[in-house]
Amino acid sequence: MSRKRYRFKPKAIGLVGDSPGMVRIPEDAHKPHIQVFSYNTKEVVASKGEAFSVIMKHLETCTEHTHWIKVNGLGDAELFQQIADILKINPLVLEDITNTRQRPKFDEYDGYVFATSRVIKFNEEHELTNQQFSAIVKDNLLISFEEDYSTCFEPVIERLKSGKGSIRTGGSGYMCYALMDTIIDEYFVVLADIGETLDTIEDRVYESPDKRIMYETQHIKRELIMMRRVSWPERDKINDMIRSDSPLVTPEVKTFLRDAYDHCIQIMDMTDSYKEITGNVMDLYLSMVSNRMNEIMKVLTIISVIFIPLTFIAGVYGMNFSRQDEKGRPIPDNMPELYAHHGYVYTIGIMLLIGIIQVIIFWRKGWFNRL
Structure with a gap:
């Protein structure tokens, strides 16, 4: 033009x-x-x-x-x-x-x-x-x-x-x-x-x-x-x-x-x-610009909602409290899963399962169709 x-x-x-x-x-x-x-x-x-x-x-x-x-x-x-x-x-x-x-x-x-x-x-x-x-x-x-x-x-x-x-x-x-x-x-x-x-x-x-x-x-x-x-x-x-x-x-x-x-x-x-x-x-x-911005904010919100519980789990298990003191005696109420076998795999699996469940819920509500 x-x-x-x-x-x-x-x-x-x-x-x-x-x-x-x-x-x-x-x-x-x-x-x-x-x-x-x-x-x-x-x-x-x-x-x-x-x-x-x-x-x-x-x-x-x-x-x-x-x-x-x-x-x-x-x-x-x-x-x-x-x-x-x-x-x-x-x-x-x-x-x-x-x-x-x-x-x-x-x-x-x-x-x-x-x-x-x-x-x-x-x-x-x-x-x-x-x-x-x-x-x-x-x-x-x-x-x-x-x-x-x-x-x-x-x-x-x-x-x-x-x-x-x-x-x-x-x-x-x-x-x-x-x-x-x-x-x-x-x-x-x-x-x-x-x-x-x-x-x-x-x-x-x-x-x-x-x-x-x-x-x-x-x-x-x-x-x-x-x-x-x-x-x-x-x-x-x-x-x-x-x-x-x-x-x-x-x-x-x-x-x-x-x-x-x-x-x-x-x-x-x-x-x-x-x-x-x-x-x-x-x-x-x-x-149109406002709607486009709202759509972008909606995508970011969905991503944030999915990762909030995952971040919470990762934060809890990232505290690294020891189960034993300096003399090797067990410390009560300090992360019993810290020495659990395959704990990392189980934690990742649970986080993945939570993310999938959230995606299924959002999809059934039709949130992805409006993006």
Whole structure:
């Protein structure tokens, strides 16, 4: 079984006492890679760029299109300054994008809305990663932000290029829903992997329990706690979007958001179920270990009970009290068997007979059948 690692150690980017809206870029942040998808019912125009002003000039040439600007990497403070200047974005939004410890949420502003989600998935090294996804939605524009160059949105890009469904006609609000729905689908993939791992661990508990089971189960429990911390605010965020009066969240988008809301409920139920299973597996393991210890103690007890009378006999005849004093006169009441002929053979025979009788008694009581 491949080992899963848990990698989520958020770093405090801001400083105590910073003014609200302060944008601080972490030192290890990736340099932005920007892709632009301009689309309508007839075509999809894809391009790449570095400066946001150049990208905006490209958008001005595609006036009949809806635009998705996909930013991978947050390591450029100038980029965020350009976004703030050109699109008139509140500094608090930019702070939430660069401070990647945000819980899933949905905020409404004048002329645009802002949403964040947590992307939970396994990377190529089979490490479970927890990264932030942020999106700014305007009339015909969606800007998405991801922490690094890995992405889970290839299916959305394929749908966009093939024109399947409502993705080209639903506007920027629908595109935001499509990205969030893909993130939620990744939750199902993670939970499916956790479920298979739990089944494997449960089988190992019955077959050959060892202490690694306890560590692996505790590891899975941490992952489930993380999933629960993500799925609950994700559900609340989608509920806020359904109840929103913003024209960017159209009634058609709200219909699909209700389906995503149901998916969040399923994820929460699965998370709670798996969390309960981890507790049951841990209890089962401890019970199996306790039963195994009891069986070992039972074997040792039976062996001890068999040898106690034998040890008593050997101890009595090991005292070696002499039957004669220094002058050769008999000493009364001192081991008359000490000089008995064949005494050793008789004693061993009696000890063997006592042991056999005890074994027969234990066998008839069924003690050996339960070992």
